[in-house]
Amino acid sequence: KRTFGVVGLGNFGATVANELQRFGNHVIGIDIAQSRVSSHADMLSHAMIVDARDDVALREAGIGDCEVGVIAIGSDLEASILAAINLKLIGVPAVWAKATTKTHHRILTKLGVDRVIHPEVEVGQHIAQVLHNPLVRDYVSLGNGYHVVNFRIPQSLEGKRLADLPHREKFNLRCTGVMRGTEFVGQDGTECELRGDDLLLLLGRRSDLRDFAASL
Amino acid sequence: KRTFGVVGLGNFGATVANELQRFGNHVIGIDIAQSRVSSHADMLSHAMIVDARDDVALREAGIGDCEVGVIAIGSDLEASILAAINLKLIGVPAVWAKATTKTHHRILTKLGVDRVIHPEVEVGQHIAQVLHNPLVRDYVSLGNGYHVVNFRIPQSLEGKRLADLPHREKFNLRCTGVMRGTEFVGQDGTECELRGDDLLLLLGRRSDLRDFAASL
Ligand SMILES: Nc1ncnc2c1ncn2[C@@H]1O[C@H](COP(=O)(O)OP(=O)(O)OP(=O)(O)O)[C@@H](O)[C@H]1O
Ligand SMILES: Nc1ncnc2c1ncn2[C@@H]1O[C@H](COP(=O)(O)OP(=O)(O)OP(=O)(O)O)[C@@H](O)[C@H]1O
Incomplete structure (x- = not known):
């Protein structure tokens, strides 16, 4: 103890x-x-x-x-x-x-x-990020310039296949997981059709994640 | 704007x-x-x-x-x-x-x-978690009872293969990534030998993550 x-x-x-x-x-x-x-x-x-x-x-x-x-x-x-x-x-x-x-x-x-x-500053930065991009549910910094972001699926991507998203080629991002409720339903390399309430977990550099978010 | x-x-x-x-x-x-x-x-x-x-x-x-x-x-x-x-x-x-x-x-x-x-409460919970388990660098809640945790590699796991870790069978966890510096060097399903400063990204339920952390 x-x-x-x-x-x-x-x-x-x-x-x-x-x-x-x-x-x-x-x-x-x-x-x-x-x-x-x-x-x-x-x-x-x-x-x-x-x-x-x-x-x-x-x-x-x-x-x-x-x-x-x-x-x-x-x-x-x-x-x-x-x-x-x-x-x-x-x-x-x-x-x-x-x-x-x-x-x-x-x-x-x-x-x-x-x-x-600095609790107020750390949470303030977080709140500003979530307000700025409502598609960002949450995120965590990995400490090496990379982040994992939990994105909402915008209406424009509903029904699209994960393999058809531009995150890899255009933004150097890796989809480390798609969750539907408590089910793990996909990641880069697997067949996966995105639905409205899915959680899209993307790993990448902050600037690439921001550009990707802005493109949605 | x-x-x-x-x-x-x-x-x-x-x-x-x-x-x-x-x-x-x-x-x-x-x-x-x-x-x-x-x-x-x-x-x-x-x-x-x-x-x-x-x-x-x-x-x-x-x-x-x-x-x-x-x-x-x-x-x-x-x-x-x-x-x-x-x-x-x-x-x-x-x-x-x-x-x-x-x-x-x-x-x-x-x-x-x-x-x-509640900035002080939210950061307080986070700090307590990181103090309680120093192998936990950081974590994010996905909102569905699942979390993504950024673990340090304990000495006992250095040199071990990712495939030999008990996280899948014993704890129902998924390794969504291993990062070495800014390199993505592995995830469940790939060949990967863990090194000391690697970041181990595990996805799973809070209780399973806690049991896994306690077993390290
Ligand atoms: N009636 C009011 N109208 C506008 N601003 C106000 C009012 N009352 C207080 N403030 C301002 O709100 C700010 C934050 O208030 P306060 O210092 O009480 O909160 P705090 O929780 O200690 O802040 P923080 O932890 O964010 O530094 C202060 O700059 C203060 O001047
Ligand atoms: N000299 C001291 N020795 C021990 N405790 C102290 C001392 N001075 C202040 N405290 C206590 O520290 C606590 C937190 O202090 P304070 O309210 O100034 O900080 P705060 O930043 O507003 O707190 P929080 O945001 O965590 O609620 C209080 O309960 C106060 O009684």
Whole structure:
């Protein structure tokens, strides 16, 4: 069983803490506010009232035993920064933290935080992409310049064969799957006639995916 | 060119507005705070100081011409709710809004908001998943109970052939791709020897993916 520490039990921190606990991990959640701690006392292995600016209190809370510490303090920049310094000080092997601004991000990185998270920015980018192209249901970046996109089938393509789509020749995309409900009904190389509610999974470079989407 | 309205230019709203503008759309951004509006005046088609609780001012800002209005006011519940009522009132066809709490979510849904977004909760769930299983680089839900997961190759699988992995028989998973750098080097049915930095793309049900990940 692995041990995780979450510093700050706002929306982000509480979600991380509860989910990790639900997956079967040992979670220590701390917050300066009594109300936050009480509302998590039943859910987490340990929920304690601690000021993250106090490294002694953090140690006493057992944060030093955590393999990863997640700092989830958004609006108090000083508290977030001190928490990062303290977690590194007490020897937590990996520290992740959420940041509110680019400056906040830079400071945390300089302090050795291993991963900085911007929930509003990341979700904002996602929402803008989905609004911009309503045929894009969802997508994931593979980290190598390639993405997998879950496209809706536009009316213009209903009834068309997958083999007749221009995604390969014109856009260098690979169809890694077509799903109909929970059935896998096709991929590049197989016979497949597209229907209205199918999910079309395409793999390719961002710019090619965007050009393909624009052509639909 | 499509027109979008963004009400509230905090981290989330500003990201949505700037990205949509960058993609070539016409964006009207409004905020009650002068500083937010000035910092966006150069970037957006229109950036205006408006109190979203004032439906007349919203109309004058041109929000009635938007195909989608995004409400990005987090902490002021009353302003967010009034903004939602106003956008429906002035006839914006689709209204999306970010919410901070479950109650906020319920109220917005009751008011006819088409999509409610919780950036901190959505990213929190994602972070918890990636922390829980470090072999999971990233994943996307397909909406039908199936997911596509981007797995790292654990040391125990280096040098193994894709065909020898138990993902198909034991876990009902489909390998839709193996990427090495920017090269697509395999998928179920092809000869492929796995190397350390490969990206393994697996498609399957959430529980099966979790069991497979746990077995690694
Ligand atoms: N010094 C501190 N020590 C411990 N916890 C703290 C400290 N300062 C703030 N917190 C807690 O961190 C939590 C999150 O902080 P805050 O509300 O500022 O961030 P947020 O970015 O708005 O949160 P979220 O968006 O995740 O809801 C709060 O519950 C708050 O009580
Ligand atoms: N009545 C209003 N009319 C227009 N804009 C408003 C109104 N009330 C608040 N705003 C603006 O909405 C923006 C975002 O609000 P707020 O900071 O409360 O949310 P947030 O959830 O913390 O934002 P984010 O997380 O996106 O940075 C702010 O720039 C604020 O000025």
